[in-house]
Amino acid sequence: MIENYELAVIGAGPAGLEAAITATEAGVKTVLIDQYPQAGGQYYMPLPTAFNATRHTGTEKEGKFIVDLLNALPVTRIYNALTWGIFKEENEEDWLVALYGSDIPKYVRTRMIILANGAYDTPVAFPGWTLPGVITCGAASILVKTQRIAPGYRALVTGTGPLLLSAGAHLIDAGVEVVGVCESTRLLPKGILYGPTMLGQMHRLIEGAKYISTMVRGKTPYKMGWSILEAHGKDHVDEAVLTRIDNLGVPISGSEEVVKVDLVVTGYNLTPNTGLARLIGCKLEYLPKKGGWVPVRDKTMQTSLPGVFVVGDGAGIGGAENSRLEGRIAGAAVALNTGHLNHQQAGRIYGQLKPELAQQQRFGKLLGDLFSPKPELITLALDDTIICRCEEITLGEVKAAVADGARTIGEVKMITRVGMGNCQGRMCEHSVTAAILQALSAEHVSPESVGHFSIRPPLHPIPTEFLAQATIEE
Amino acid sequence: MRIEHPGPLLPELQRGLLIKINVNGNSIEAYEGETVAATLLSAGINIFRLSHNHKQPRGIYCGMGICYECLVTINGVHAQRACVTSVTEGMQVETCKELEL
Numbered sequence: 001m002i003e004n005y006e007l008a009v010i011g012a013g014p015a016g017l018e019a020a021i022t023a024t025e026a027g028v029k030t031v032l033i034d035q036y037p038q039a040g041g042q043y044y045m046p047l048p049t050a051f052n053a054t055r056h057t058g059t060e061k062e063g064k065f066i067v068d069l070l071n072a073l074p075v076t077r078i079y080n081a082l083t084w085g086i087f088k089e090e091n092e093e094d095w096l097v098a099l100y101g102s103d104i105p106k107y108v109r110t111r112m113i114i115l116a117n118g119a120y121d122t123p124v125a126f127p128g129w130t131l132p133g134v135i136t137c138g139a140a141s142i143l144v145k146t147q148r149i150a151p152g153y154r155a156l157v158t159g160t161g162p163l164l165l166s167a168g169a170h171l172i173d174a175g176v177e178v179v180g181v182c183e184s185t186r187l188l189p190k191g192i193l194y195g196p197t198m199l200g201q202m203h204r205l206i207e208g209a210k211y212i213s214t215m216v217r218g219k220t221p222y223k224m225g226w227s228i229l230e231a232h233g234k235d236h237v238d239e240a241v242l243t244r245i246d247n248l249g250v251p252i253s254g255s256e257e258v259v260k261v262d263l264v265v266t267g268y269n270l271t272p273n274t275g276l277a278r279l280i281g282c283k284l285e286y287l288p289k290k291g292g293w294v295p296v297r298d299k300t301m302q303t304s305l306p307g308v309f310v311v312g313d314g315a316g317i318g319g320a321e322n323s324r325l326e327g328r329i330a331g332a333a334v335a336l337n338t339g340h341l342n343h344q345q346a347g348r349i350y351g352q353l354k355p356e357l358a359q360q361q362r363f364g365k366l367l368g369d370l371f372s373p374k375p376e377l378i379t380l381a382l383d384d385t386i387i388c389r390c391e392e393i394t395l396g397e398v399k400a401a402v403a404d405g406a407r408t409i410g411e412v413k414m415i416t417r418v419g420m421g422n423c424q425g426r427m428c429e430h431s432v433t434a435a436i437l438q439a440l441s442a443e444h445v446s447p448e449s450v451g452h453f454s455i456r457p458p459l460h461p462i463p464t465e466f467l468a469q470a471t472i473e474e
Numbered sequence: 475m476r477i478e479h480p481g482p483l484l485p486e487l488q489r490g491l492l493i494k495i496n497v498n499g500n501s502i503e504a505y506e507g508e509t510v511a512a513t514l515l516s517a518g519i520n521i522f523r524l525s526h527n528h529k530q531p532r533g534i535y536c537g538m539g540i541c542y543e544c545l546v547t548i549n550g551v552h553a554q555r556a557c558v559t560s561v562t563e564g565m566q567v568e569t570c571k572e573l574e575l
Binding site: 035036037042047048049050051052053054055056057120121123130131132133134135136138139140141142143144145147148149150151169170172173174175210214235236273389390391392421422423426427461463 | 475476477479480481482483484485486487488489490491505506507508509511512515516520521522525526527528530531532533534535536537538539540541542543545551553557558560
């Protein structure tokens with residue numbers, strides 16, 4: 001028996017939680033789906049239920065407050081559920097959401113969908129980046145904050161964006177010696193222009209000041225205009241080479257420094273997780289300052305597909321507050337479209353949120369303007385560097401495919417198998433695109449003409465026995 | 475290794491119950507609430523699998539279930555993500571196990 005809903009919200013981070021709350025409060029019959037055991041997402045990052053903290057951080061408290069609001073509402077919650085496909089029903093109005101997990105429904109049926117799938121650290125390929133001991137900022141945060149594991153003894157943090165400071169500071173408080181935080185972007189003097197925007201983000205300034213004071217205490221240098229060049233080691237990283245890079249992101253020869261480390265933490269800002277939006281066919285546009293390919297949306301966060309909304313960082317990087325506001329706007333729009341709110345009521349909600357949304361959008365613009373990684377960072381990879389981690393395809397193989405006539409990422413995929421592995425191209429799309437653009441810099445190619453990977457179900461690897469039994473029973 | 479004396483950014487906490495899991499035939503201590511990846515790292519195990527073609531060592535990378543680099547065999551089921559799977563008493567984990575086709 002498949003349960004019918006008016007709304008399925010997929011992803012229970014800041015955006016999805018607010019969307020589910022706003023819609024349910026208005027009377028929309030809602031199901032909230034998430035792949036983790038608890039709501040909160042990567043931002044609120046709840047501790048495992050088996051752990052007991054003596055006190056909670058401000059972010060944890062905020063997350064708990066929102067989750068408590070949700071839990072008080074008549075919303076169906078399905079956790080530990082991987083959404084592997086979303087299919088249009090024959091009536092052309094409903095969607096069938098296909099789930100994988102134990103002790104959960106295999107399908108739910110819904111009239112409308114809000115995708116709130118968040119973001120992940122933008123991967124940048126450099127020699128040695130597949131070695132154990134090279135992890136992302138997100139991995140470092142989860143291991144340190146919620147698992148209480150120090151993933152190494154001596155670390156280098158490298159990439160771009162404010163999350164580097166958070167990762168560096170948390171590693172220091174975890175007892176890791178952080179030899180340096182390399183910020184590839186030269187923030188000065190351009191960053192000064194954004195001072196007024198940051199004054200509207202006081203809590204972020206306070207958070208940042210905490211991280212900086214932790215780094216000062218740890219005597220950790222913050223190196224602007226630096227990046228990792230290579231990680232070395234046989235079975236595990238034991239050394240990293242740093243380099244100065246120019247304003248485009250190209251290494252400056254002769255500036256290299258070698259550091260002995262057993263941990264390299266990388267984070268080149270964030271990339272929206274658009275897998276489900278691609279899978280169901282939302283039209284995308286390329287906005288590098290939003291993190292790359294993002295769904296085209298109207299003011300209510302509705303995509304090119306009527307009844308399908310995308311909110312939060314999964315629709316373009318904007319931060320947690322922006323995500324929450326977008327979630328509420330989409331939740332209200334669904335309530336309007338399903339007849340639970342009238343135009344006046346929905347308009348009132350939108351009017352209330354609009355000023356704060358504008359402020360958060362300014363912050364999102366700052367993130368994009370200052371911290372979008374340069375495509376030239378592809379020059380860190382050498383011809384024998386693997387850029388598709390799953391299928392083990394090197395930069396040289398991608399270049400060879402382009403030399404053979406491939407002009408789009410889809411053609412390179414067909415020739416080389418990049419993007420065909422378990423991660424469905426999430427780890428290599430930026431690098432492959434940058435490699436094609438670089439190889440064809442003399443021709444008229446653009447990210448738009450190169451295109452993006454298309455995604456087909458199952459979005460995640462699913463045991464074939466499960467798929468074989470995933471018949472639809474009414 | 476497990477963090478025992480955290481700095482101010484990390485509030486003190488009590489881990490879950492001490493349990494045992496089995497990794498490649500060896501009994502290893504774990505705490506309820508930990509992910510398989512966390513337990514493996516705390517036991518000094520960094521290589522979770524070998525890449526399919528070149529047999530290169532791979533470990534945890536994204537840490538949030540996105541990249542599929544940390545795949546291990548859990549209770550006989552191949553290709554499970556160590557970073558998003560919680561440990562349970564008596565769990566059997568195998569690293570670097572070839573897929574038997």
